[in-house]
Amino acid sequence: MSDATHNLALPLIAANQAQKHVTHNEALVQLDALVQLACLDKDLAAPPAAPAEGDRYLVVAAAPTGAWAALSGQVACFRDGVWIGLAPRPGWLAYVADEADLYTFAGGAWTSLRASFTTLQNLARLGIGTAADAVNRLAVKSEAALFSWDDVTPGSGSVRLTLNKQAAARDAGLAFQTGFSTRALFGTFGADDLALKVSPDGARFTTPLAVSAATGRLALGRVAGPLEVSANAGALPDAPPQTVLRVSGADGTPPRLVLDGFGAGASGHLAFRAAAGNAAAPVALQSGSMIGQVSAFGYGATSYAATPRAQLAFLATDAWSDASQPTRISLRTTPAGTAASAEVLAVEANGAVRLAPLAADPAAGLALGQLYASSTATALKWYTGAGWARISNFAKAAAGTSFDNYVPAGAWTKVQFNVADSNDQGAFAAGTNRFTAPEAGLYRVSAMLTYKRNGASAPTAFEVQFYRNGAAAGRGRAAATGALVDGITALSLASTLKLAAGDGVEVWVRFTGADGYVAAADSFFGAHQLG
Structure with a gap:
């Protein structure tokens, strides 16, 4: 029969042994040293100058000195005024107080548990706050997750999350779910084009945004108005009712909408389309229907005008059919001293240009070359710089x-x-x-x-x-x-x-x-x- 335990080498009391209490006490002291093992340090090569009874250290130095000279690789315990060494066995755990770290003994060396966690490799799955499974081999249940740049081993100071798929025809993306039912997808799906997809039920998806990988061009689906494009950093006044698109410049800088065209017949083009009825069932325009208009509003003393103060309008002049679609163009301005616009020029369906007649010579805003139709003189008049002179229908x-x-x-x-x-x-x-x-x-x-x-x-x-x-x-x-x-x-x-x-x-x-x-x-x- 052995005289010590197999794992901790605690002394055993022999049969008919005298002074059994000595052996028993020795076993208790050794248990006191090894159970819940907490050491003060592991980086000393020589014992401290004034140790306290029961102090323990991991001696990991290859050639310790002094009273630790023969204790390399052991647990040094100060007891009854002397240092004794306790040889560790594989699987032992020791808490090192000055590092607030837990160490394990294996392969003849002590290894930091914290360091082990920082070098985890080839884990089959990892769950944080929840259980991972065969599909979601990394699962996290948390209010938030943070990815930050590496400030321990400094690199570029950048941080990047990479989603790498096998081939262009595969998917790489982020899924946003409600109750584990997908409501939005963002990534590259079945191609290398970037797309944003949304769904009301997790089954039907539409694509409001796509970016071509080949050209870099952005394609938008239907956009709910108003769509605002602004170079102004501050707050903007409310847009007028029925606004679909609003473009605004920075303070003091006019906004500019540019329609570029290149090559024969490729000039910029602004098109208006109109129909009676509704979008689901359009019908022919009726006489007087507005086809399109360009309107100008301005700010008065307290607010913007509710109706345009200058306007270029395109109107139908008769009920339309596939064979007859007559139009007229109307230009409206607002006279000085009033707040109501009036038609001043029209191009009629027959090609004739019509000036709205005035009963008297205009008296405001006079400038050389102005032209108007006089209803009193039934003639065209122009401003010579000195006065109004008739240029048609002479007496x-x-x-x-x-x-x-x-x-x-x-x-x-x-x-x-x-x-x-x-x-x-x-x-x-x-x-x-x-x-x-x-x-x-x-x-x-x-x-x-x-x-x-x-x-x-x-x-x-x-x-x-x-x-x-x-x-x-x-x-x-x-x-x-x-x-x-x-x-x-x-x-x-x-x-x-x-x-x-x-x-x-x-x-x-x-x-x-x-x-x-x-x-x-x-x-x-x-x-x-x-x-």
Whole structure:
């Protein structure tokens, strides 16, 4: 029978042994040293200068000195004033207090349990807070997980999580679940393109975002408005109702939307499409339907305008069919001093350009080259830099007389032109036999008068001149003297007069020596505005 235990080498009490208490006490002391083994240090090569009773150390130095000279690889225990060595066996555990680490003895050496954990290799599975299984060989149940850069063995300071799949046709991705039912996937699925997929039930998936691995181009599925693209770091005012896309620049910088096109016929293109009905069942547009519009809003004293202050609109002008789809283009602006826009220019379905007529000359924002349609003058006018001038539908008239006008001898007499052959702008009045200038400007007036004899009378002179506002205009006169020939002698007079608005021009004649007539058949009076 052995005199010591097999594992801890504790002394045994022999049969009929004297002083059994010595052996028993020795076994207890040895148990006290080895059970719940806690050592103070393992890195000393010589015993400390003032050890306390019961102190224990792991002696791992190859050649310790002093009282530990023969204790290399053992547990040194200070007892009864001397150091004794206890030889460890495989599987022993020792807590080293100065390192707060647990060591195991195997293969003739002490190994840190912490170091063992930091070098785990080829684990079949690992569960943290939960059980791993054959599919989820790494399973973690935690409120959060942190991956940080290596600050113990410093490298680049970066951190990267890599998902490596066997081939492009396989999947590599992150799955986001609710109650273990997938609601979103992010990764490369069945290809090398990056995709985001979402699902309401874990069975049906849509792809709102995809990035081509070949081109780097982003493809978006349906985007719920408003989609906002902003270079402004601050808060933005609320977008108007029904906004689908909003683009904003940084403060002081205008946003810019660029439509690039390259190659023949590849210019940037902004398209509008409209239909009546609804998206599921579109129907033909009706007359007046808006097809598309570009609208401008601005901020007043307290808020943005609710309706546009300038607008370019495209409208249907009739009910549409596959064979007839007429349109018009409308341009609207807001006059100064008002807050309501009005149509100022339109391109009609027949190709005609129409200016919205104004009753009076515009008085605000005048600049050389401006153009408008006057409803009062029924003409186009343009601003010369000094005032508004007519450029179309000039005042003009051609008139005759319905009877031979009797002219007494020696008196200037008005010829009663009372038949208007042409009378644009209504400038000629048959009742007064007068052409009246509708506006200030330069006018060309002309007259042709033919002499007709009154019985045997024989005037010696036949004269004609223009009167302005009842007095001789003083700008030209024509005369024929001598023997006047009935139906043959004629006078022609033309003059250019600068008239003020409302000035009236008439034709006056005089016979000298005898009376006579102005023949109705071959006489006329004409006038037209030069500008």
